Amino acid sequence: MSELSRRELLAFGWFPLLAPRHIHLAGARFRILRTGRSCRRYLRIHGDEETARLVLERHMQTHDGVAYIVESRTRAVPVEGLKLDPNRMFSRVGAEANLQRLNRDAAPAQIARALAVLDRGREKLVRALTPPRGGLTIALHNNARGYSVEEEVGISDRVSLRQPLEPHAFFLCTEPRDYELLKTSPYNVVLQQKTPPSDDGSLSRLAAARGWRYVNLEVLIGEPERQREMLNWLEWHVPE
Numbered sequence: 001m002s003e004l005s006r007r008e009l010l011a012f013g014w015f016p017l018l019a020p021r022h023i024h025l026a027g028a029r030f031r032i033l034r035t036g037r038s039c040r041r042y043l044r045i046h047g048d049e050e051t052a053r054l055v056l057e058r059h060m061q062t063h064d065g066v067a068y069i070v071e072s073r074t075r076a077v078p079v080e081g082l083k084l085d086p087n088r089m090f091s092r093v094g095a096e097a098n099l100q101r102l103n104r105d106a107a108p109a110q111i112a113r114a115l116a117v118l119d120r121g122r123e124k125l126v127r128a129l130t131p132p133r134g135g136l137t138i139a140l141h142n143n144a145r146g147y148s149v150e151e152e153v154g155i156s157d158r159v160s161l162r163q164p165l166e167p168h169a170f171f172l173c174t175e176p177r178d179y180e181l182l183k184t185s186p187y188n189v190v191l192q193q194k195t196p197p198s199d200d201g202s203l204s205r206l207a208a209a210r211g212w213r214y215v216n217l218e219v220l221i222g223e224p225e226r227q228r229e230m231l232n233w234l235e236w237h238v239p240e
Ligand SMILES: [Zn+2]
Pocket: 045, 046, 049, 140, 141, 142
């Protein structure tokens, strides 16, 4: 443990109110909710996924862990005057591809400045989102009708589709043992453990590459009951 985190642990262990309330990377600013002591970490990273925010905020009223909730209201966040999908900022190559896609007219120098800002700050945010040893990070997402588990099937290591008529609701995990548990649920689940040739800069790819436990919980926007039900199933059956 580094001297700084040791000091933080000592200080915040006794005075949790002094722990930081926010963390940011470029224009992605996250509010931090802490309750109790737990190895669970939670994330809501897309500002337009309102269902995920509601479900996670309510969940934290009855569960221990640390939750990071993006404060943006839009999906993209600003970085050096450009737009960026925050779930593409976890690798330089993924961020660069996304910056070019969302900012067709940007000059190469402007893209380079944005990438430099991300490179300087990335590791601090990644450390916060990494669960303690053996712990689990759970990211809540919502999709519209366009995206579904069908897009993940071809690039996954293992797939269990118990709800083929609900392709928009699924778990995506990085740890085989979590997959084995999640596939006993009544829900869809895919395992993505190996890093594919193209790194898209998402947090799930970073978690898989670094070997930590991560679960994405995707549910159609506007279906909080379904997201709550699946999150509760995970809490009950997947060990901390
Ligand atoms: Zn999302």
